[in-house]
Amino acid sequence: METGYRKFARQEVLYPLFRGVDTLKGIGGRLSKIIGKRIGDYVIDLTRHAPHSLIRRHLRENLAVIKDGEVVTLLLTPTRHDRPADRNSRRPTRVFCDHDGGQVELVFFHAKGDYLARALPLNQPRYVSGRAEWYQQKLQIAHPDYITATLEEIPKNEPIYALTAGLTAKPLNKAIAAALDLVPSLPEWIDADIKTRFGWEDWDVAMRALHRPTQEAELHPEHPIRMRLAYDELLANQLALAMVRVSSTQGKGRVFAGAGELRQKLLDTIPFALTQAQTRVIGEISADQTTEKRMLRLLQGDVGSGKTLVAVMAMLNVVESGAQAAIIAPTEILARQHHDSISKMLEPLGIKPCLLVGRMKAKETREAHSAIAEGGARVIIGTHALIAEKTQFHDLGLVVIDEQHRFGVRQRLILGDKGSAVDVLAMTATPIPRSLAMTAYGDLDNSILDEKPAGRAPITTTAMPIARIDDVVARLRQTASPTQKVYWVCPLIEESDKIDVAAAEARFTELSASLPALNPRLLHGRMKSDAREDAMHAFRHGTTHLLVATSLIEVGVDIPEASIMIIESAERFGLAQLHQLRGRVGRGGAQSSCVLLYRAPLGEVARARLAIMRESNDGFRIATEDMRLRGPGEVLGEKQSGDPEFMLANLAYHEDLLSLAHNQAQDIIKTDSTLTAEQHQAQRILMALFERDRAVAYLAGG
Numbered sequence: 001m002e003t004g005y006r007k008f009a010r011q012e013v014l015y016p017l018f019r020g021v022d023t024l025k026g027i028g029g030r031l032s033k034i035i036g037k038r039i040g041d042y043v044i045d046l047t048r049h050a051p052h053s054l055i056r057r058h059l060r061e062n063l064a065v066i067k068d069g070e071v072v073t074l075l076l077t078p079t080r081h082d083r084p085a086d087r088n089s090r091r092p093t094r095v096f097c098d099h100d101g102g103q104v105e106l107v108f109f110h111a112k113g114d115y116l117a118r119a120l121p122l123n124q125p126r127y128v129s130g131r132a133e134w135y136q137q138k139l140q141i142a143h144p145d146y147i148t149a150t151l152e153e154i155p156k157n158e159p160i161y162a163l164t165a166g167l168t169a170k171p172l173n174k175a176i177a178a179a180l181d182l183v184p185s186l187p188e189w190i191d192a193d194i195k196t197r198f199g200w201e202d203w204d205v206a207m208r209a210l211h212r213p214t215q216e217a218e219l220h221p222e223h224p225i226r227m228r229l230a231y232d233e234l235l236a237n238q239l240a241l242a243m244v245r246v247s248s249t250q251g252k253g254r255v256f257a258g259a260g261e262l263r264q265k266l267l268d269t270i271p272f273a274l275t276q277a278q279t280r281v282i283g284e285i286s287a288d289q290t291t292e293k294r295m296l297r298l299l300q301g302d303v304g305s306g307k308t309l310v311a312v313m314a315m316l317n318v319v320e321s322g323a324q325a326a327i328i329a330p331t332e333i334l335a336r337q338h339h340d341s342i343s344k345m346l347e348p349l350g351i352k353p354c355l356l357v358g359r360m361k362a363k364e365t366r367e368a369h370s371a372i373a374e375g376g377a378r379v380i381i382g383t384h385a386l387i388a389e390k391t392q393f394h395d396l397g398l399v400v401i402d403e404q405h406r407f408g409v410r411q412r413l414i415l416g417d418k419g420s421a422v423d424v425l426a427m428t429a430t431p432i433p434r435s436l437a438m439t440a441y442g443d444l445d446n447s448i449l450d451e452k453p454a455g456r457a458p459i460t461t462t463a464m465p466i467a468r469i470d471d472v473v474a475r476l477r478q479t480a481s482p483t484q485k486v487y488w489v490c491p492l493i494e495e496s497d498k499i500d501v502a503a504a505e506a507r508f509t510e511l512s513a514s515l516p517a518l519n520p521r522l523l524h525g526r527m528k529s530d531a532r533e534d535a536m537h538a539f540r541h542g543t544t545h546l547l548v549a550t551s552l553i554e555v556g557v558d559i560p561e562a563s564i565m566i567i568e569s570a571e572r573f574g575l576a577q578l579h580q581l582r583g584r585v586g587r588g589g590a591q592s593s594c595v596l597l598y599r600a601p602l603g604e605v606a607r608a609r610l611a612i613m614r615e616s617n618d619g620f621r622i623a624t625e626d627m628r629l630r631g632p633g634e635v636l637g638e639k640q641s642g643d644p645e646f647m648l649a650n651l652a653y654h655e656d657l658l659s660l661a662h663n664q665a666q667d668i669i670k671t672d673s674t675l676t677a678e679q680h681q682a683q684r685i686l687m688a689l690f691e692r693d694r695a696v697a698y699l700a701g702g
Contacts, residue, residue: 010688016182017044017689024178031171038164044689046179047207048647050226051159054213057129057146058156063101063139066132073129073146073154076104078120083111092142095120097128104128107142119147129154145169157214176211183207186689189682190231191664200228221653230649231657233690237646238658238665239675239683240692245296246673253294253421256397258320262349263313269348270309272453278306281447285314285425288445295398295423301449302619303583304456307427308338310449311400312345314425319351319378323397324419326380328387330403332357332529333536337558338402339381346379356382356391359529386418393418401426429580429619450620458617459586463570463596463610472566472595473514476546480518484590485539485562486546487553488520489581491569507568508548518546525552551577553584560588570596570613571606575626578613605629628652 010018021041022032032041039049060072076097084091095106095116106128108116120126130144146154161172185204188195201209206228213219221230267274274282281299288295301307315325327342329335339355346353354377356368371377375394385391396419464472476486488511490504508522521535521544538544540559547553551573565585570578578596586592596610612625651658668675668683675684687693 011685013184013186014044014685014688016184017042017047019043019182021046021175024175026171026178027175031167031175034164034166035172035175038162038167043179043182046176047183047211049161049176050210050648051161051213051219053160054216054219055158055160056156057154057158059127059151061100063099063104066139068132068134070132071130071145072132072141073127073151074099074104074141075125075151076106076128077125078106078122080122081116081120083116103138105138105140106144107140109143127151127154157212159211159213180208180211186685187682189235189686190228194231194660194664195228198224198227200224200231203228203232221650226648227654227657230646230654231661232686233646233649234654234658234661235664236686236690236692238661239668239687242665242669243673243675246669252292253423254323254397255292256289256318256321256323256423258317260317260320262316262320262351265349266312266316266345270345274309275306275449275451275453277301277449277451278310281310281449282313284445284447285310286317289314289317289398289423294421295425295445297425297445297447299425299427299447299449301427301429302452303429303580304452304587305429305449306453307402307429307449308341309345311402311425311427312342315379315398315400316349318397318423321397323395324372324375324378324380324393325398325400326382326386326393326396326418327400327402329381329383331552332359332383333532333552334402335381335383336533341558342379342381351379353377353379353381356380356385358383358385391418395419396422398423398425403428429583456586457591459565459582459592459594461582461594461596461614461617463598463614465600466568466597467600469568469597472597473511476515476518476564480515480545483561484545484564485559486518486564487562487566487581487584488546488548489553489565489567490548490550491572504548504550511546511548515546519544520546520548523547523549523552525550551581553581558587559584561590563588563590563592565592565594566597567594568597569599570610571598571602573609575609575612575622575629578609579619579622582613582617583619 019042020032021027021035021043022029024043027035035046039045055071057071057073060066060074063074066072076099078095078097080096082094082096084093093108093111093116095108097104097106097120106120127146127148127150128141128144129146130141133140133142148154158173161169161176163169163172183204185202188202190200194200200206201224206225209218209225210229217223218225220226285295285297285299288297299307299310301310311327315327318325327338329338335355335357339353342353354368354371356365356372360368368377369391372380373392373394380386380393399418399422401424488507490507504522504524508520511518512520519538521538523532523535523539527535535544535547539547562585565582567573567578567581573581582594585594594613596613598606598610602610608625608629612622616622649657668680671677672680675687684693
């Protein structure tokens with residue numbers, strides 16, 4: 001199968017699109033580096049940099065109806081230049097102009113040399129376009145965008161693009177225009193009936209139209225031009241996922257059909273009954289395990305829905321069949337917690353799980369590697385250390401990937417290659433909307449835990465400005481008790497561990513002075529492993545009642561006595577992350593609460609996030625709203641190799657197109673799993689256009 005993938009080569013018709021940006025006329029080395037960092041290195045990247053708004057520069061004749069701040073184009077005749085005598089003066093140069101409807105002033109700060117004399121010669125008509133402002137009943141335009149001798153040189157409808165430091169509109173517009181000149185005509189890869197149904201243009205026509213809008217409606221994701229280009233990207237994504245799926249499941253899987261004695265013994269020892277959802281999902285997983293089809297299943301469950309127990313039941317079925325089962329977690333804290341909790345579950349069964357994490361003593365690591373390789377370790381729990389080449393399994397039958405969004409696709413596949421036809425169960429406590437699950441996993445089988453164990457009360461959530469932080473501290477001082485534990489999550493300032501840690505340390509110092517009775521402890525990712533474990537142990541076992549932490553505690557930390565969560569600068573977190581943090585409380589019998597401290601004023605998106613958090617404890621609704629507010633690229637968490645990052649598609653608007661693309665991709669791959677048939681030349685070009693061909697070869701090669 002891999003050979004078929006690697007036959008993919010960039011077709012000659014696409015060569016112009018994959019030229020470097022620096023080969024375009026007028027784009028030098030400095031500008032190409034800026035474009036490369038913000039947009040991309042190739043011509044194709046410029047064509048996909050879609051405009052976000054539109055400026056209409058139609059010629060205006062009546063000055064009286066021009067609104068303050070409106071962009072206009074006027075035919076003006078300069079009559080006088082008023083330039084300050086002192087070149088260092090802060091006073092601007094003014095050019096007074098006649099217009100059929102009155103007078104207009106053009107204002108320039110720091111005009112250089114004879115530029116204005118050349119651009120605006122006296123008594124010579126010029127077309128001027130820019131933002132007009134009324135000042136003391138006079139119409140002014142400061143630093144016009146265009147000054148030309150002919151009207152044709154000024155675009156009537158000018159697309160506006162996202163810019164970055166060092167990149168201004170004019171050179172970017174010229175670069176995009178040059179890129180569009182290189183767009184070729186390509187064979188059609190969309191099913192004819194789909195294209196006809198929506199009235200879509202050919203790809204090259206749509207790509208040029210994307211950058212030449214004439215009305216605001218053309219900027220909307222549901223306009224036919226944008227829908228067609230979004231469909232191209234979704235189809236390429238679905239083809240790639242379908243091909244990888246075929247590669248991952250080809251050949252027979254393994255049958256794990258234990259007698260069920262270990263699972264029944266576990267159920268007899270736990271002090272609660274399974275939920276109906278847990279029973280249903282355990283049945284779905286067992287059905288996979290007892291067939292010769294290799295299991296590739298995604299287990300979704302809201303915080304506190306009992307995913308770990310479901311995973312342990314699947315692992316016991318494998319162990320009872322004579323093979324090994326492993327669970328990998330994204331952090332050492334979560335791996336150690338899994339080890340503690342699963343060890344307690346399995347102790348009555350006479351099974352001792354093996355732990356393998358990066359920060360272990362050399363002797364412990366050697367002993368773990370030996371037990372895993374020789375088969376003495378039947379249940380293994382660890383972090384990325386399980387992926388390392390030196391970690392060899394005796395007979396791995398199942399790998400459970402906890403918080404799967406923290407692992408790239410390549411890492412997930414490496415784990416699946418650690419044994420023979422290894423079953424894969426990926427778990428997430430961040431519920432994923434169906435459309436996003438399809439773009440990330442294609443046809444991955446999906447199980448959902450949609451109910452929580454009995455006795456879990458909803459968490460009361462409030463939001464208040466951080467100016468009231470003293471009230472929160474005072475309330476904690478009044479309500480503190482030996483049975484109550486509190487999380488205080490410090491602000492996520494930016495993507496910098498050092499800055500986040502500094503904020504956490506500063507807040508810890510203040511709270512230690514204000515709340516000494518709670519014996520606060522500090523926890524962040526830059527602490528040594530022993531120090532982190534010591535802080536967690538103190539919080540879990542009672543000597544500490546207040547844990548001041550960064551978002552390191554976002555996933556998996558399970559301390560039933562914790563009943564209060566305070567999240568500082570909550571407006572800086574995404575909805576999914578806020579929901580995960582809130583899920584650290586409400587795990588015991590006590591009524592729990594979450595306080596969202598925000599810094600005013602709030603933007604529209606931040607206000608919407610906090611409102612949803614106050615209204616709902618439903619992770620699936622929150623995940624859907626998160627995608628709508630932030631876009632799909634961030635909902636899964638950390639952006640990893642292989643996770644969906646779309647340039648043209650917007651799942652909040654294009655979910656119906658995703659289903660169409662999925663169905664078309666499935667129809668194609670059923671008959672030609674390597675896309676090597678002659679009739680699928682257009683689809684091969686599509687894959688290369690979005691570089692999904694290289695992703696498939698990379699993933700199939702392991």
